[in-house]
Amino acid sequence: MLAVLLGAVALFAAVSIINVTYWYVNTTAPPVIKYVGNDTNVMNGTFVKADWYYDSTTGLNITRVYVTGVPGDIVNITNALRVCNNYNVSVNIRISDVSLLQDYYPGDNYIRYMAVRIVDPPGAADNRVEIRDEAAVDTTTSYVTLAPGQCAILGVDLVIDANAPYYRTLAAYQINIEKVPQ
């Protein structure tokens, strides 16, 4: 009986110790910084250019990359975007989560092929994400490691259907660059 009572007391007894902590929320620079690639200088950025904008509703900085294809031709952009390690430790990066957000010509598959490749550093087991007929079929690359100060170079391959209209935006994709500091 006593044991039962002691058990009941143990059930209802509780010791709580609260340790007060004080959290500062600080900021730091991002682990990688994106720069336009050298090909933005070709024809004053006709084939690739990039900028960023601030989304006031969510507070996000969003990088915007414009790539331009030529209907009926194959376009290889070998130096579209540079992603540089801004930390003094190694950073693993990869391209991930490719998805189609806006299709301006929903009834037509004008984007027959699009690949975003990690041109440098080489050696990734899967170094490209691929889009076929406007749908992403390979959405994530393998990681590549960037030493402090090292830059990755991303390239883009494009095949636009010959029937696509000129001087139009065909679609918009969300492509994330995932960064993992070591």
Added chain:
Amino acid sequence: MRREQVIRTLLFFLPTLVFIIALTAPGGDYAFRAGPLAEVAAGQLPYYVYVSNKTLHLYSSPYAPWPYPKAIEVKLFYPTTVFISSTCGAVAASSVGEAPGSYSVDVVVPPGFQGDCWVNFTHPSGWRDAVLLRVKLVDWYPGATERAVVTLNGSGWQFVQVGQGGTLYIWERPMAQIPVAGCVFVYNKSVLLAETQRYREVAPNVIPPAVVPSSSGSVRYGAFIKLEGASQLYIYKADCLTTPRLNISGPPPLRAEIGVVLPTPTGPVFDAPVVNNTVTYATGLRTINYTEAVARIYRLYVYTYNTPVGLWGAVFRYSFALTTLLTVKASLFRPGGELQRVGDVWIYRVGNVTYWIYGPQPHRLCEPPCGAPAGWQEPLYVVVDPTGQWRGWPNVVAVRREVLQPWRS
């Protein structure tokens, strides 16, 4: 008869006579006691009653009888019955007594009575006593000791609620904190029909709290008022009146674009909610439909309600997951038409129906794309007006507390 026989007879007969009388008298040995039959005095009275000798300064109300339980105490010293009458119908009991002891007499002042009122205590023996009730008519709900006086400025029908914590809600939207919470609403010299409805938090520790109608939880009292300019609403700390439930049909189906456009590998999708739980609550004045729905990146808690005044309303609460997804359209609520900003509210006009919305922007197109919402969104309070008469939420101009004081001291 010899003198000794007379003395013996008297000595035996007189005590026997006394004994027999004491035994057979209705009051037993009380038949030989001296003193008053009974005493009448003031009993247990609330603090707002001033008492002077046998004069009670009471209040009456235009809204209902004002009860003063155990207001008069009668101490009866004999086993008899004292008859009671009142010149204003303030005492329901016609008599007290039978056995000696203390008796309480309840006084209930009829509604609207003002002046002097005698409560008479009589006995066939000729004993009499009386208590004078001096009654003042006051614009106050009977029995309540305090009230909140809320000055509102607006027009049209308004649905007012008071939570137990003293929060004042208008069409479910918290508008002010008031010092007195209760179920009796007096507006424009009338006691309003009121409802009670419980609310619970769907998730703990959310700021502002994510509350939805429920069968358990904290109570809110609600009533409808029709405003025309600045008016005063009185809220008394008193229990609800028992009123029959109005026969209110359910709210109309919620036809609106609700969801977020999200990217996927194969193309954009509209992340619409899928209902997984619906409950209907019938209050005295409204019929409420509560729905929980889930989508890919958010959970939606929504309730719609119908009213007897031709308007209906809804409250939306979204809980979004934190994602990296971009969107080109975030539609928390879009019944159709163009979204307009008027003052601090959003308005849609669809045909003859106007949707008034207070809360975050209910519909947003992002060009270029923006990040999908994250976390708990502020509530969206919607009032739907098919009548064309409603002009928005009123302003809470002033709030004060009043305490009933004795009218004579």
